[in-house]
Amino acid sequence: MSEHYYSRTQKVESDPKFWDFTLRNQLFRFKTDNGVFSKKEVDYGSRLLIEAFALPNVEGPILDVGCGYGPIGLSIAKNFQDRIVHMIDVNERAIELAKVNAKQNGVENVEIYESNTLINVKQSDFAAILTNPPIRAGKKTVHDIFEQSHKHLVTQGELWVVIQKKQGAPSAIEKLKELFTTVDTIDKSKGYFIIKAIK
Numbered sequence: 141m142s143e144h145y146y147s148r149t150q151k152v153e154s155d156p157k158f159w160d161f162t163l164r165n166q167l168f169r170f171k172t173d174n175g176v177f178s179k180k181e182v183d184y185g186s187r188l189l190i191e192a193f194a195l196p197n198v199e200g201p202i203l204d205v206g207c208g209y210g211p212i213g214l215s216i217a218k219n220f221q222d223r224i225v226h227m228i229d230v231n232e233r234a235i236e237l238a239k240v241n242a243k244q245n246g247v248e249n250v251e252i253y254e255s256n257t258l259i260n261v262k263q264s265d266f267a268a269i270l271t272n273p274p275i276r277a278g279k280k281t282v283h284d285i286f287e288q289s290h291k292h293l294v295t296q297g298e299l300w301v302v303i304q305k306k307q308g309a310p311s312a313i314e315k316l317k318e319l320f321t322t323v324d325t326i327d328k329s330k331g332y333f334i335i336k337a338i339k
Contacts, residue, residue, distance in 0.1 A: 154233075163190050163215035168245050172209050176234045177274075182211045185332045186272045189302040190215050192327045192334045193270060196298045200267035201226060203292065205258065205285055210238035212270055217242075217250050226263070228255035257281065258288035266293050270300045275307045282308075283315055290319045290339060299337040300326075309333040 152174045161168050161182050172179040178186070190212055201224040204213030213227035227250055229235050238252045255261055269289045273282045282303075289299045299320065303309045313335060316323045320337035327334040 161211070163187070163211060164219050166215060166218050168211070168214065168241070170209060170211065171237055171240050171244070173233060173237060176231060176237060177206075177208045179209075183272070184330060185302040185304065186212055188327060188329055188332050188334055189270060189272060189300060193268075193300055195220055195223075196267050196296065196338075198267045198294055198296045200265045200294050200297065201263065203258075203261065203266045203269040203289075204228070205269060205271040205289065206230075206274055207238050207252070208234045210241040210252075212272065213238070213250060213252075214242055214245060214247050216270065217247050218245070221249055223249065223267070225250045226261065226266075227252045228258070228261060230254065230256045257284050258292055261288075261292055264292045266297055268298045268300065269293060272302045275303070279308065279311075282312065286312075286315055286319060286337075293339045295339055297339045299339075301333075301335045301337070303333055303335065305331045305333060309335070 154173050156171055156173045158171050204227045207213045207227035207229045213225050217225040227238055235254050242250050271285055273285050303312050313323060316337040320339055322338040324336050325333055326336050
């Protein structure tokens with residue numbers, strides 16, 4: 141089976157690209173590469189999630205699940221510099237890019253490390269978790285992320301998810317309602333749903 145952006149290692153030849161992008165009124169310089177998700181620009185779903193996110197009224201760090209080369213985690217970290225943002229991905233190339241992008245954008249309040257879903261996440265006191273989940277990895281993986289996120293949030297902590305209607309937003313909402321106290325659709329645009337689930 142050929143590797144995908146949600147594979148641990150990438151055999152596709154490296155061909156780095158650099159480009160600029162503005163997120164939450166902050167200009168970022170990103171390095172991307174073959175074998176990572178949305179390498180030519182920040183994808184629409186991630187942008188929608190980044191702009192919609194609001195910090196919960198609880199203390200604790202923030203977690204970006206499936207961080208890729210870093211747009212979600214780094215933009216949130218730059219906006220909320222009093223919070224530590226953990227950024228995880230199964231893709232080793234993506235993790236290395238995220239570390240480079242953190243450094244070249246002067247974002248220091250981050251911890252970036254490899255994890256398949258949340259398996260390597262040691263802390264369980266997160267105030268917020270954000271994810272643009274790897275739909276192509278299958279429903280089980282996406283639901284694992286939801287279930288594990290619930291365990292890693294503080295009471296009143298929030299899971300923020302972006303997912304397209306055609307890729308299973310309605311069933312994702314049903315799954316989240318099984319796990320979380322409150323589940324709301326915060327925004328809808330071009331078939332994308334921004335869902336906030338409160339523990």
